[in-house]
Amino acid sequence: MATIAAPTHAGTAAASENTGIWSWISTVDHKRIGTMYLWTALFFFLVGGLEATLIRTQLMRPNMGFVSAETYNQLFTMHGTTMVFLAVMPLSAAFFNYLIPLQIGARDVAFPRLNAFSYWVYLLGGIFITVPILFQIAPDGGWFGYAPLTTTQFSAGPNIDFWVIGLQILGVSSLAAAFNFITTIINMRAPGMTLMRLPMFTWMSFVVQFLLVLAFPPITVALVFLLFDRFFGTTFYAIAAGADPLLWQHLFWVFGHPEVYILILPAFGLVSEVLPTFSKKPLFGYNVMVYSGIMIGFLGFGVWAHHMFAVGMGAIADSIFSTMTMLIAIPTGVKIFNWIATMWAGEIRFTVPMKFAIALIAMFTIGGISGVMHSSAPADLQQTDTYFVVAHFHYVLFGGSIMGIFAGIYHYYPKMTGRFMHEGLGNVHFWLNLIGMNLTFFPMHFSGLLGMPRRVYQYDAGQGWDTFNLMSTYGTYLLVVATAVFAWNFIRSRSTGAVAGNDPWGAATLEWSIPSPPPEYNFAQIPEVTSRYPLWDLKDPAKTAGIEHSHADAMTITDAHAVPVHEETERHTARELGIPMPFPTAKPLFTAVGMVVMFSGLTFLRYDMFAVAMTVTIGGAAMLIGGLYAWLTAPLE
Amino acid sequence: MTAQTAAAHAQGHAHGHDAHDAHEHHHYTTTGLDNRKVAVWTFIGSECMLFASLISTYLIYKGKSVIGPFPHTEWTDPAGKVYKAILDIPVTSASTFVLLMSSFAMVLALQAVQLKGKPLAPTAGWWERLQRSSQFWLLATALLGTVFLGFQSYEFTSFVHEGLTIKTNLFGSTFFTLTGFHGAHVTVGVLWLMSLLWIDRSRGLAGKNDELLVDICALYWHFVDVVWIAIFTLIYLIK
Amino acid sequence: MSHDSHAGAHAAHAEHHHPTGNQYAVIALILTVITVVEVWAYYIPALVASPMFNPALIVMSAAKFAIVVLFYMHLKFDSRLFRVIFTGSLIVAMCTIVALLFLFHKLSL
Numbered sequence: 011m012a013t014i015a016a017p018t019h020a021g022t023a024a025a026s027e028n029t030g031i032w033s034w035i036s037t038v039d040h041k042r043i044g045t046m047y048l049w050t051a052l053f054f055f056l057v058g059g060l061e062a063t064l065i066r067t068q069l070m071r072p073n074m075g076f077v078s079a080e081t082y083n084q085l086f087t088m089h090g091t092t093m094v095f096l097a098v099m100p101l102s103a104a105f106f107n108y109l110i111p112l113q114i115g116a117r118d119v120a121f122p123r124l125n126a127f128s129y130w131v132y133l134l135g136g137i138f139i140t141v142p143i144l145f146q147i148a149p150d151g152g153w154f155g156y157a158p159l160t161t162t163q164f165s166a167g168p169n170i171d172f173w174v175i176g177l178q179i180l181g182v183s184s185l186a187a188a189f190n191f192i193t194t195i196i197n198m199r200a201p202g203m204t205l206m207r208l209p210m211f212t213w214m215s216f217v218v219q220f221l222l223v224l225a226f227p228p229i230t231v232a233l234v235f236l237l238f239d240r241f242f243g244t245t246f247y248a249i250a251a252g253a254d255p256l257l258w259q260h261l262f263w264v265f266g267h268p269e270v271y272i273l274i275l276p277a278f279g280l281v282s283e284v285l286p287t288f289s290k291k292p293l294f295g296y297n298v299m300v301y302s303g304i305m306i307g308f309l310g311f312g313v314w315a316h317h318m319f320a321v322g323m324g325a326i327a328d329s330i331f332s333t334m335t336m337l338i339a340i341p342t343g344v345k346i347f348n349w350i351a352t353m354w355a356g357e358i359r360f361t362v363p364m365k366f367a368i369a370l371i372a373m374f375t376i377g378g379i380s381g382v383m384h385s386s387a388p389a390d391l392q393q394t395d396t397y398f399v400v401a402h403f404h405y406v407l408f409g410g411s412i413m414g415i416f417a418g419i420y421h422y423y424p425k426m427t428g429r430f431m432h433e434g435l436g437n438v439h440f441w442l443n444l445i446g447m448n449l450t451f452f453p454m455h456f457s458g459l460l461g462m463p464r465r466v467y468q469y470d471a472g473q474g475w476d477t478f479n480l481m482s483t484y485g486t487y488l489l490v491v492a493t494a495v496f497a498w499n500f501i502r503s504r505s506t507g508a509v510a511g512n513d514p515w516g517a518a519t520l521e522w523s524i525p526s527p528p529p530e531y532n533f534a535q536i537p538e539v540t541s542r543y544p545l546w547d548l549k550d551p552a553k554t555a556g557i558e559h560s561h562a563d564a565m566t567i568t569d570a571h572a573v574p575v576h577e578e579t580e581r582h583t584a585r586e587l588g589i590p591m592p593f594p595t596a597k598p599l600f601t602a603v604g605m606v607v608m609f610s611g612l613t614f615l616r617y618d619m620f621a622v623a624m625t626v627t628i629g630g631a632a633m634l635i636g637g638l639y640a641w642l643t644a645p646l647e
Numbered sequence: 648m649t650a651q652t653a654a655a656h657a658q659g660h661a662h663g664h665d666a667h668d669a670h671e672h673h674h675y676t677t678t679g680l681d682n683r684k685v686a687v688w689t690f691i692g693s694e695c696m697l698f699a700s701l702i703s704t705y706l707i708y709k710g711k712s713v714i715g716p717f718p719h720t721e722w723t724d725p726a727g728k729v730y731k732a733i734l735d736i737p738v739t740s741a742s743t744f745v746l747l748m749s750s751f752a753m754v755l756a757l758q759a760v761q762l763k764g765k766p767l768a769p770t771a772g773w774w775e776r777l778q779r780s781s782q783f784w785l786l787a788t789a790l791l792g793t794v795f796l797g798f799q800s801y802e803f804t805s806f807v808h809e810g811l812t813i814k815t816n817l818f819g820s821t822f823f824t825l826t827g828f829h830g831a832h833v834t835v836g837v838l839w840l841m842s843l844l845w846i847d848r849s850r851g852l853a854g855k856n857d858e859l860l861v862d863i864c865a866l867y868w869h870f871v872d873v874v875w876i877a878i879f880t881l882i883y884l885i886k
Numbered sequence: 887m888s889h890d891s892h893a894g895a896h897a898a899h900a901e902h903h904h905p906t907g908n909q910y911a912v913i914a915l916i917l918t919v920i921t922v923v924e925v926w927a928y929y930i931p932a933l934v935a936s937p938m939f940n941p942a943l944i945v946m947s948a949a950k951f952a953i954v955v956l957f958y959m960h961l962k963f964d965s966r967l968f969r970v971i972f973t974g975s976l977i978v979a980m981c982t983i984v985a986l987l988f989l990f991h992k993l994s995l
Contacts (some may be wrong), residue, residue: 120682185693193685196967197676223689224978227697231704232826244813244820246704252713252817258990261700264982311978315989327989678964688968692975699979706983707990740925744918747950751914754958755907778907863908869959873951884928885940 036594038122039530043129044108045426048419050133051100052500057140058092059493061085066450066486069479072471082467083150084169088143090153091173094273095180096136098407099413102276103132103184106191106215108426112521113209115200115539117532120193120594123641124186130602131183138606139176142169149173152465154266157232157247157258161239168613174237175609181226182235182605188222191215200520201572202539206300209519209542210293213300214279217307221268221275224311229265232258241615256321263314271310273407274374275303277414278345281367284417285349285515288364289356292543292557295348302341309338319387320394328387336386339378346375361515362436366417367443373409377402380455395465398458404451416443419500424514428526429507435499442492449485453478512577516544518554524578530591531584538572548575590647597641604633688861691870698874701828701882705821712816716809719886733811733818734883735802742798743879746833749791750872756784757865763853781861782847788868789840792833799830822882829878832871837865904963913957919945 034042065085068076077085107129111119119125131629142148150169151160160170175297195208195216202499208216235246236258245251247258286293293299315323315331323331349371358364380402384390393399416439423431462469469475513522522545524533541547584591608630676682715722716730723729759781767779777783803823806812813823843864846852852861904911905913914926924946956962962968 070860121686189686189689189693192689193682196685197678197680197682199677201677203677220974223693224696224975225695228700228982229698235704235820236814238820238824242813244824245815245817246820246824250713252708252711254707254711256706256990256991257704259706264700264986308978311982312985323989326995327926678965678967680967685967685971688971688990692971695972695979699983703983703986706987706992709992721891736928738927740921743921747917747921748914750954750958751910751917754910758904758907758910774907866959869954872958873954876947876950876954880924880943883945884924886934 026607033594034600036350036596038118038126038592038598040107040111040119040122040125040593041528041530041532042207043125044104044106045106047100047107047448048131048330048426050129050136051097051104052497054092054096054136054140055101056493056497058089058097060489061089061092061143063486063490065084065089065181066483068467070471070483071480072476073468077467079467080147080150082150082262083465084143084146086465087149087152087155087173088091088140091139091149091177093407094153094269096132096239098273098411098415100132102215102273102411103187104126105211105276105280105415105418105422106187109422109521110191110212110215110218111523112200112425112528112532114195114198114203114214115520115533115537116194116198117536117589118198118592119190120198121190123595123598123646124190126595127598127602128183128187128190130599131179131605134606135176135179137181138179138610139172147172151642154262155179155236155258156262157236157239158249158253158255160236160258161247162616163248168469168616170236171240171613171616174233174240175612177181178230178233178237179606179609181230184222185226188219188226192219192223195219200533200536200539206297207539207542210282210296210299211276211279214275214282217303218272218275221272221307221310225265225272226342232265235261237612241612256318259318259321260315263317266317267314268307268310270406271306273308273411277411277418278303280414280418280421281349281370283517283519284363284367284421285352287421287515288354288359288367290359290360290516290553291352291356292518292554293348294351295344296542298344299348302344305341306338309334309341315326316385316390319390332385332387335545336382339382339385344376346371346378354579355412361420362431362433362440363421363515365418365437365440366413366425366493367421370410370413370417370439373405373413373444373447377405377407377409380405393458395463396458397462397464398453400464401451401454401458404447404454408447408451413443416440416496421515422508423500423503423507425521425526425528427504427507428510429503429505430510430514431503431507432499439492439499442488442495446485446492449488450482451485451511453481453485457464457482475521499576500501503588512579513545516549518546520544520575523548523575525581529581529584531587531589534578534580534582534587534589535573536574539575542574544575548577592647593645595641595644597637597644601634601637604630604635604637606630608634679861681864683863687866691866694874698828701821701825702877704826705882706765708817712818714816716811716815716818718818718822718882722768730810730835732807733809735805735852736883738798738802739879739883742795742802743875744796745791745832746795746872748874749788749795750869752787752791753786753865753868756781756788756863757858758857759784760852760861761852781846781852785840785844785847785861786839789837789844792837792868796830796833796837799826799833817862825882826878829874832874836864836871839867904960905957910957913953917950917953920950 017449034046035614037043037046040046065082068074068082070076073623087466094421107119107125121605139149147167147169149155149172151165151173155170155173158164158172195212199208235244238244239246242423245253247253249255282293282299313331313334315327316335319328319331349367353368380398384393384399384402420431420436423429457475460478462473462475462479469479510526514526515522520537520539521528523537537544541554541557543554543557546554547559608627611623611626611628611630614620616624678685699705715724716733718734720731721729754779759779762779763781767775773837775842806819811819813819844863846857846860852858924943927939927943932941955972961972984993
């Protein structure tokens with residue numbers, strides 16, 4: 011993917027020395043890593059979308075024979091897996107990487123090389139889990155891979171092996187990145203950038219990192235059990251040995267529900283940047299937005315069993331998880347009202363990012379309401395495993411996360427490339443996307459309530475589902491057109507878009523005080539922050555007159571050489587400014603390759619190719635350890 | 648702001664990052680805490696959830712195995728062969744004690760590095776002098792960790808001889824996986840300690856940066872110890 | 887470098903309160919005594935039969951856990967931030983264990 015992530019330094023003189031492929035392979039610059047995340051994740055977004063298109067084509071009319079049942083299983087499994095782990099999470103990670111250091115006034119993340127490692131592990135893990143579909147041996151157990159269905163007793167082929175090992179690899183990437191960003195947000199803030207002055211995107215990202223840190227271990231453990239069951243004959247999911255068929259479900263959803271918030275909170279953060287900018291008003295209820303984000307994070311760990319009402323947990327458990335699920339709607343609803351209040355009486359500019367942000371509010375609310383419907387266990391029993399649920403989570407994931415991420419892409423494209431995306435094409439994309447999405451997913455409410463189950467590859471005519479399915483399929487084709495328009499706009503605008511200055515939208519936060527695209531060192535001088543909206547203080551003080559300002563926190567820092575918030579328009583190299591930058595290095599890539607090779611050796615174990623498995627695993631482990639040694643003993647800068 | 652003053656400022660910030668002191672450079676941080684220590688504490692937080700998941704599974708499956716051997720009770724198989732209760736409390740009590748003492752050695756190793764360069768009273772006795780030897784305490788910690796691993800491999804081997812493997816039943820699967828994960832953590836810790844010892848022997852551990860290297864290793868080591876404290880009670884002692 | 891001055895200001899405050907080597911030894915002794923009591927109780931059938939046996943063991947284990955974390959890991963003396971990160975994670979982990987045990991009927995009200 012690195013090779014397609016062509017550098018995009020429109021009109022930059024200083025960066026010309028650093029544009030070869032090697033500079034991308036060895037980069038430790040958070041902006042370049044963010045750019046690579048963005049390109050790779052968009053690529054996987056297309057892959058996942060293609061899978062969805064095939065699924066919808068198969069379901070267009072009753073009893074179609076477009077794909078076989080086996081292929082269909084692989085398609086819906088990989089569609090879910092790809093969209094969750096390879097598209098939406100990494101798209102968020104692209105923004106974490108690119109924006110967090112810029113928003114907090116830092117020159118890089120806390121551990122630049124670990125950051126590169128996270129990206130390479132993600133890329134290699136993504137390839138590992140995706141390539142099998144080209145050979146029709148892709149994972150086919152659903153994105154939540156319920157055991158014992160996924161044990162060798164019921165899934166004897168290699169399909170699930172790729173899923174188990176692939177997710178394990180991707181987990182390493184997410185965890186490493188989470189430790190990195192938590193440390194970055196805690197420790198790399200500019201003087202005066204107190205926690206309660208963090209831009210809302212950084213705040214929501216902060217919450218997400220803690221969710222990652224606490225939610226990934228349970229799935230790691232569940233996957234280890236499954237891996238041991240499949241490769242070493244343990245009995246974790248063997249019902250004959252007394253195992254409980256609900257163990258996997260519980261461990262998976264202990265991870266799976268926080269994962270839902272991992273997918274949505276970064277999008278919430280992005281629209282919380284977009285809405286104030288295009289309403290020319292500070293975010294309404296900043297503190298409450300922060301607390302509701304934290305609240306969602308905490309409660310997110312206490313609602314997992316609402317995915318399992320149908321398994322019969324008993325009245326007490328059902329009631330508790332119902333109540334918790336209804337509770338979590340409160341902080342989420344608070345956010346929606348605060349966004350609306352932010353726009354209220356603002357000078358609204360209906361730019362493309364603003365339209366996507368408003369679409370998030372509307373579409374997510376629909377998905378949120380059907381979500382609250384599920385919180386009632388009796389209602390959920392009717393809805394479980396029907397297309398009603400599919401409609402619900404696509405309204406929150408497509409209508410929420412993807413809309414928010416598109417808002418973020420249109421909003422930050424000028425910062426990342428120095429050029430605007432084409433507004434006209436953006437509008438075409440927006441309207442096609444909005445209509446296509448509703449045409450695809452709204453009819454699923456009806457087909458679901460009429461009883462159409464999820465994951466069936468064929469259905470008989472005459473059950474009242476035909477028209478709704480046809481509508482959903484046409485909607486999907488509309489989304490394909492919309493995405494093609496977006497892709498064209500995204501690629502073309504790098505060279506043909508109108509040139510954007512430092513602050514093309516009149517935004518309030520630090521990332522807009524530096525040139526677009528930002529120089530390698532980000533800030534020639536670290537700014538001293540005195541309020542939540544430093545750039546509005548500078549350019550339009552009237553707008554922030556009602557906001558608290560103080561120098562108090564900044565004064566405790568004596569040697570940061572901070573200067574008041576200012577605009578930086580000149581572009582230099584770090585060498586000219588004497589700013590120490592981390593050395594470029596390919597050691598993280600080398601280490602990541604070692605780790606992925608080590609894991610992939612396991613796939614040979616089930617064919618009694620013990621020697622091959624050991625050779626590959628030990629070879630990979632040696633690479634991993636050698637890479638780590640070289641990495642840890644080499645100075646950073 | 649002109650480029651010259653910007654450069655001068657940046658230069659001022661950069662001073663101290665000189666190449667001659669590559670491993671000693673400290674970055675300015677918002678909280679004054681070292682990045683690596685913040686990251687290690689976060690990692691430990693994550694490990695809490697890892698072991699919580701493993702321990703939960705052990706407890707959920709406790710008493711669910713359809714065949715023996717069992718942890719605390721005898722089992723007679725259909726052929727009439729008798730398998731005794733598997734867990735060996737005296738041996739595990741000894742290894743638990745060893746791991747607790749390794750934590751004691753670890754905390755003194757950190758203290759020894761922190762006390763480097765501070766004058767020692769001429770009247771100081773053997774105990775005060777011993778407390779100054781970071782190498783002694785690092786070696787002691789690593790050795791005690793190794794002894795613990797020795798106990799564990801003895802335990803695993805004898806269990807296998809008594810008829811319990813990771814495949815035998817739910818008890819075997821959950822027990823070996825949980826304690827095996829812990830053992831793997833101890834192994835990583837021993838390797839980490841050995842590399843610190845190697846650095847200490849080759850150039851001496853001293854100064855703020857080296858204190859931090861020992862500090863984060865110590866945090867990891869103590870955490871692995873407290874996990875064992877929980878495992879010992881929940882898995883071995885409670886019937 | 888200049889860093890040392892302000893890091894020193896942060897750290898000196900903390901280091902002041904660190905226990906001494908002898909205090910660490912006393913803590914090790916306490917840990918040993920609790921462990922001895924735990925194992926001793928395990929061998930007294932009357933105690934094992936008591937309904938208080940499991941709770942008592944868990945309390946002793948939690949005490950050892952807390953002592954190591956507070957004193958050997960210096961959480962009692964170190965930055966509040968570390969306390970927040972660790973206790974936050976521990977609370978989520980504990981709640982998850984307890985909830986899972988209820989869900990699998992290993993605990994009941």
